[in-house]
Amino acid sequence: MQEQDTYYLNEICTQNALYTQQTGRKKKCLTHTFGCQMNERDSEILFGFLAQMGYEKTDIEAEADLVLFNTCCIREKAESKVLSHLGELKKLKQKNPDMIIGVCGCMMQQKGMADMIRSSAPYVDLIFGTHNLHHFPKYLYDVYQGKGRQIEVLDKEEGVQEGLPSYREYPFKALVNIVYGCNNFCTYCIVPYVRGRERSRKQADIVQEVKQLVADGVVEITLLGQNVNSYGLDLQDGTTFAGLLQELDQIEGLRRIRYMTSHPKDLTEELVKTIAESSKVVDHFHLPVQSGSSRVLDLMNRRYTKEHYLHLIDMIRKYMPDAAISTDIIVGFPGETEEDFLETIDLVQKVKFDSAFTFVYSKRTGTPAARMEDPTSLEEKKERLQRLNDALSDISRDINDKLQDTVVEVLVEGPSKTNEAMLSGRTTTNKTVIFAGEPSLIGQIVSVKITEAQTWILKGALAE
Numbered sequence: 001m002q003e004q005d006t007y008y009l010n011e012i013c014t015q016n017a018l019y020t021q022q023t024g025r026k027k028k029c030l031t032h033t034f035g036c037q038m039n040e041r042d043s044e045i046l047f048g049f050l051a052q053m054g055y056e057k058t059d060i061e062a063e064a065d066l067v068l069f070n071t072c073c074i075r076e077k078a079e080s081k082v083l084s085h086l087g088e089l090k091k092l093k094q095k096n097p098d099m100i101i102g103v104c105g106c107m108m109q110q111k112g113m114a115d116m117i118r119s120s121a122p123y124v125d126l127i128f129g130t131h132n133l134h135h136f137p138k139y140l141y142d143v144y145q146g147k148g149r150q151i152e153v154l155d156k157e158e159g160v161q162e163g164l165p166s167y168r169e170y171p172f173k174a175l176v177n178i179v180y181g182c183n184n185f186c187t188y189c190i191v192p193y194v195r196g197r198e199r200s201r202k203q204a205d206i207v208q209e210v211k212q213l214v215a216d217g218v219v220e221i222t223l224l225g226q227n228v229n230s231y232g233l234d235l236q237d238g239t240t241f242a243g244l245l246q247e248l249d250q251i252e253g254l255r256r257i258r259y260m261t262s263h264p265k266d267l268t269e270e271l272v273k274t275i276a277e278s279s280k281v282v283d284h285f286h287l288p289v290q291s292g293s294s295r296v297l298d299l300m301n302r303r304y305t306k307e308h309y310l311h312l313i314d315m316i317r318k319y320m321p322d323a324a325i326s327t328d329i330i331v332g333f334p335g336e337t338e339e340d341f342l343e344t345i346d347l348v349q350k351v352k353f354d355s356a357f358t359f360v361y362s363k364r365t366g367t368p369a370a371r372m373e374d375p376t377s378l379e380e381k382k383e384r385l386q387r388l389n390d391a392l393s394d395i396s397r398d399i400n401d402k403l404q405d406t407v408v409e410v411l412v413e414g415p416s417k418t419n420e421a422m423l424s425g426r427t428t429t430n431k432t433v434i435f436a437g438e439p440s441l442i443g444q445i446v447s448v449k450i451t452e453a454q455t456w457i458l459k460g461a462l463a464e
């Protein structure tokens, strides 16, 4: 953390302590996080700053002294959600003019977006982007000093920032950034434009962070990067993702290592072998294919073919026959024909994915795909999506049925979202298991016998 940021953080902390002394209440803050795990991790850092400044977390907007929107721009829907939510906050700010409202994250890095919010939402006090998140204490300090609205979005990344504070949502599992940005420029994706080029953290810094997390009680980590497989290449000192996994595998007390996202073009045999030989890296590959048509993959600039992807699946099955494989698929990419779509269905049938995130193509202004001819109607795209989802759920059900009566290891994550009386956890293959048990088991790895296999979840009972 930079010295000047520490200075502003301490200044606000002192002011907030004084405020508490005078009013008998602590200032409260609320962070709305949109988008992926990268953004979740950024919000942990933002709240880490806020906690050190003496803020308390609240879920109630009306009692918040500070509301931050950490935005996403992957889909237009997420953008419109933020804009309409901001409109609602305007009314709250009229009642409580001291409330501070901030907007940050990927959406602010998009051309013209910060200016749009600047002019259309004059009640927003803070606007900053992903590249300068670590200057948040300074911006907030300047607002408190009466310097007016603070708006700063940098065009270029400022390198890797270490030592930022963090508020971890769970005591037993943690997200760990390993590489920021992306060099791939898939034609449908806005990320490289808003998150900048790849910047890897030093291996020693990551290892140190994970050791500290484990000392604090964490048993499962998820390593984060837009493309974890190219981790280390920019450091040009021989650092690789496989090497990092080998090092992390040695950490005593750490039980599970997850990672995301893995780009097929950079998945090597060396890496698959490393994962197979590791005792802690989970037996789950999330390998986004996006399309089964090599023609569409070329239009997407994914830099692999259907055949290469199938070769990777064979390689995974060779070293880890029981590994679960999941994916992401975009249906209705501009120019996708029925024949192209049938190639996707064919690939899905060949790979037999455990699960998949499927989407109808969503146009992102500013990307090359947004300028491509797109003659297929939305109705037809939705119909293709339905056919794809039907195929995927049949396969998933078949795979899950085979788990009936087996005993699996589950990291208990908390109460089930659909039934608070039950516990929910995940297997190493990333399958959700629901079972009865005491809340004291949360955070532990337990053995569960599968009693009922469903398409997307498993139900079970604690094994004797």
Ligand code: SF4
Pocket (backbone or CB within 6 Å): 182, 183, 184, 185, 186, 189, 190, 191, 192, 226, 227, 263
């Ligand atoms: S790899 Fe492609 S899809 Fe993933 S973040 Fe980079 S450009 Fe976007």
